[in-house]
Amino acid sequence: MKQFQYTAIWVLISFLIFSCTPGDEVNIYSSRHYDTDMELYENFTEETGIEVNLIEGGSDELIERINSEGINSPADILITVDAGRLWRAKQAGVLQAYESDQLNSVIPEELRDADGEWIGLSRRVRGLIYHKDRVDVSELEGYWELADEKWEGRLCVRSSNNIYNQSLVASLIETHGIEDTEEWARGLVSNFAQTPQGGDTDQIRAVAAGVCDIALANHYYLARLVNSSNQADRDVADQVAIYFPGEEYGGAHVNISGAGITRNSPNRENAIRFLEYLATEDAQQLYSVANNEFPILDGMELPGVLDEFGTFESDAVNVTSYGANNPDAIRLMDRAGWR
Numbered sequence: 001m002k003q004f005q006y007t008a009i010w011v012l013i014s015f016l017i018f019s020c021t022p023g024d025e026v027n028i029y030s031s032r033h034y035d036t037d038m039e040l041y042e043n044f045t046e047e048t049g050i051e052v053n054l055i056e057g058g059s060d061e062l063i064e065r066i067n068s069e070g071i072n073s074p075a076d077i078l079i080t081v082d083a084g085r086l087w088r089a090k091q092a093g094v095l096q097a098y099e100s101d102q103l104n105s106v107i108p109e110e111l112r113d114a115d116g117e118w119i120g121l122s123r124r125v126r127g128l129i130y131h132k133d134r135v136d137v138s139e140l141e142g143y144w145e146l147a148d149e150k151w152e153g154r155l156c157v158r159s160s161n162n163i164y165n166q167s168l169v170a171s172l173i174e175t176h177g178i179e180d181t182e183e184w185a186r187g188l189v190s191n192f193a194q195t196p197q198g199g200d201t202d203q204i205r206a207v208a209a210g211v212c213d214i215a216l217a218n219h220y221y222l223a224r225l226v227n228s229s230n231q232a233d234r235d236v237a238d239q240v241a242i243y244f245p246g247e248e249y250g251g252a253h254v255n256i257s258g259a260g261i262t263r264n265s266p267n268r269e270n271a272i273r274f275l276e277y278l279a280t281e282d283a284q285q286l287y288s289v290a291n292n293e294f295p296i297l298d299g300m301e302l303p304g305v306l307d308e309f310g311t312f313e314s315d316a317v318n319v320t321s322y323g324a325n326n327p328d329a330i331r332l333m334d335r336a337g338w339r
């Protein structure tokens with residue numbers, strides 16, 4: 001009898017130890033796909049012995065998947081772009097707080113979730129990309145002034161169903177309120193050179209092609225053209241320059257790519273270690289540069305093209321507001337006739 005009791009206790013203890021010890025792995029669901037990311041994961045494995053398993057997909061698809069996998073989800077980390085989407089993931093209940101003093105100390109407060117459910121990992125700035133011959137940089141002010149009459153028929157902006165513009169409008173709602181931002185949007189729409197079409201790169205191409213004089217686009221799309229192996233792309237880039245609104249005009253609109261730990265993460269400790277690793281200078285060098293984005297850490301050396309773009313003054317709007325104001329932004333853009 002005693003022998004049986006010992007055996008039963010031993011089985012129970014082994015079961016508890018086995019079921020509570022995480023495997024040496026971390027499972028990442030990512031909507032990012034750059035060749036250098038692989039190097040990033042390999043470096044992490046080398047440093048920690050933790051294997052990285054990767055599942056790629058679209059942002060909304062991954063959020064949906066984590067949700068439907070529920071408590072059995074193998075996902076530890078969700079990586080995606082735009083604070084608006086990270087906010088959506090939080091609202092969908094697929095994330096949990098990360099609890100890391102290191103992350104809180106190195107990542108600026110306005111670039112992470114107030115409840116610690118996600119963090120920014122790189123910065124992307126929505127710039128005014130203008131034709132060097134048809135616009136003098138001294139004429140440029142802020143996003144707000146793009147609604148002025150002087151830009152009538154001179155702007156290229158993509159459609160309102162794109163999250164980048166939704167987040168820009170959401171940040172303007174944060175600083176100017178809904179009513180004034182709606183009036184601004186009407187002015188902006190009346191300055192469009194054409195019905196919104198295509199992505200950010202298409203807006204830049206349209207400036208070079210003479211369709212318009214200024215495009216709103218994330219900085220890394222221009223960086224890609226500058227670095228392109230295709231001469232035609234570099235010819236486009238040669239004709240334009242990028243301008244980031246300075247502090248006197250409210251500053252530049254900064255968005256992030258970022259990540260959060262999933263609600264039912266089976267390897268939570270490893271997940272926190274991985275996020276902490278991504279926020280180190282070495283990892284940032286690979287992570288942000290992969291997409292010509294600005295690192296999340298201040299004072300890092302920038303690769304050639306980013307250095308040429310120059311520094312920017314952030315509008316200091318907390319990126320959490322991009323999600324919170326997103327429904328208002330979408331409705332407002334619709335009312336203003338921004339298609």
Ligand code: FE
Nearest residue numbers: 081200218220
């Ligand atoms: Fe993009």
